[in-house]
Amino acid sequence: MADREQIRQQMSEDGVEYILAQFVDINGSPKVKMVPVAHFDDIIDEGAGFAGAAVWGMGQGPHSHDMLGRIDLDSYSVCPWTEGVARFASDLYVDDEPHPYDPRVNLKRVLDDARAEGYVFNTGIEPEHFLVTRDSDGKIQIFDPDNIDTLDKPCYDFKGIANVQGYLRDLMDGMAMLGWDPYQSDHEDANGQYELNFVYSDALTTADRYTFFKMMTSQFAKKYGAIATHMAKPFSDRTGSGGHVHYHVADANTGEDLFLDEGDDQGLGLSEFAYHFIGGILAHAPALCAVTSPTVNCYKRLQVGAGLTSARSGFTWTPAFITYGDNNRTQMIRTAGPGHLEDRTVSAANNPYLAFAAYLTAGLDGVRNRLDPGKANLGNNMYELGLEEIQRRGIRLLPQSLSEALQELKKDPVIQGALGVIADEFIKLKEAEYGEYHKQVTEWEVDRYLTMF
The missing domain is CATH 3.10.20.70 (Glutamine synthetase, N-terminal domain)
Structure with missing residues (x-):
């Protein structure tokens, strides 16, 4: 210290x-x-x-x-x-x-309880975000100073990243100065969307860094005349922004990755401990979703059916299926490598202190109760299965609205316990947020219904 x-x-x-x-x-x-x-x-x-x-x-x-x-x-x-x-x-x-209403204090409570059982939660996060500008009429446009970020599939495009290289370099240099060890940046799947990666750490440090990262993006974007936004889905026809969480649980005394087992019969390099942890995540996924996707806008990103291919690039890259598998980005939980899991459903709009507290609690509930996640879902492109086949296989879906997710949270004492006294406050505020959203009459509604009848 x-x-x-x-x-x-x-x-x-x-x-x-x-x-x-x-x-x-x-x-x-x-x-x-x-x-x-x-x-x-x-x-x-x-x-x-x-x-x-x-x-x-x-x-x-x-x-x-x-x-x-x-x-x-x-x-x-x-x-x-x-x-x-x-x-x-x-x-x-x-x-x-x-x-106890401080999200950071609450996360420290959950982490201390886990450490008392011999566990440390290590996490990394993929901070996807957009750079936009706002017109005088309030409408947003992607930040595109060279007027070249127009491809339907702009991911990794050289001209797209060169378009904002100064901004990305400022961020990478800042993270390097801070000792975060940034190792990649790229143009993401949507026009005007970017991601920068830095090395994982314990959950508290990662939550502190993700919060500071958002502060940095706002200030460096301003330097170039842009707005950095971490809302989940600023454009209806483009891929949304995730805060994909990479994680494992380590032994508090030795630092050993407790998820790792090279002799795994399923060939994923995962231990029995890891499978029980996955079992906990899958069991609590509907309620957990309220915390990891905590805004009404997040559910424009978590779509199923035709919504999965509604982005200009061809895919939303956001699975809403409660499944796990191998190195397959159409699953909720991807095995990114031996002893290394990624949850792809987590929204960029998450509060990392609450998200990590709820996530660890759900996973350790699976460990304590030896919850079985079932066999890994291998070799399937979940986007192509179709809802009828998904239902036939008994695959559950994540909630499709904040209101639905909050109802699940109300029924789940484990996830509520992870939030402590914050749970009631969270539910009250988020229900009010959804109610305010539901009262709005949108431009889409007026265009569709004004003269229909």
Whole structure:
């Protein structure tokens, strides 16, 4: 663990003059106070003060006592988009007690419980996102400074990536400076969509980094006159953005990958422990979906039937089938390699602190109860099976709306337990969000129905 005097010296060497004491609300949106470096000790020992009722989902009213954000020294990150500023992720306290409505505090609770059983949850995330601009009438367009990002299949296109090379280099250089070891960036499947990859870590560190990554994208995009968006599906005719999670569980004492077994009879390189973990994910998948795809817009991405091939590129690349298999991107859970799993259903709009807490809890429930995931779904292109065949095989589907997912969450005490006291707040706010969405009369409805009757 970092020592305050070591960090104080490092900040002096880095020329830090201001500190962002940062936490996230229930949506995963970063919230900050800017603190002069002279008050560094204050935000370690006391914390930066916040009025909880001013932020979504913190379980507070206007009468509540202050939330105090106490910084985590291990999360020290110089802000690469500006000079003289560093960010620390914070844990919220109220009346000198950890605030259970803080998503980061809640994740630490779940991770501590897992460590007490001998487990560490290691995760990586694929942060897909779009660069867009907004017209004077409010409509969005892809950010395309060279007017060349027009291919139906733009994935990996050289001209497409050269179009925004400055932005991608700024991000990669910033991540390298921070020690994240970025190793790839690419133009993704939709026009104006990009992904940058950095090396996995423990779940808390990855959640902190993903949050900071979103902060970086917003600031570097602004430099080029663009808006970076992590909403799941900004364009109806293009592939949506995922936050695909790569993961394994390790032994807390030795670091051994507990998912790995080269002698696996199914040839996937997975252990009995891993299969039980998968069993837990599949069992809780409908409720888990409310947490990993937490907005109404996320379900424009999680489509089945004709929706699977509705993107301009030919595929949405987003399976909504509750299955697992080999290195097959049409499955919910892909075995990316021996001892290495990927969940492709997770939305870019997820709050990583809540998503990781729910995911680990679901998987370990499978381990404790020795849940059987069944045989791996091998050799199938799930997009081509058709709904009738999928139903005939007894394959379940993920919820097709936020409302449906919330109903599943209400019935699942395991996933609710993973969220702690946040669960009721989450359900209340998300039901209100869906209700507000459902009241809207869209342009599509007017165009389709105005003169139909």
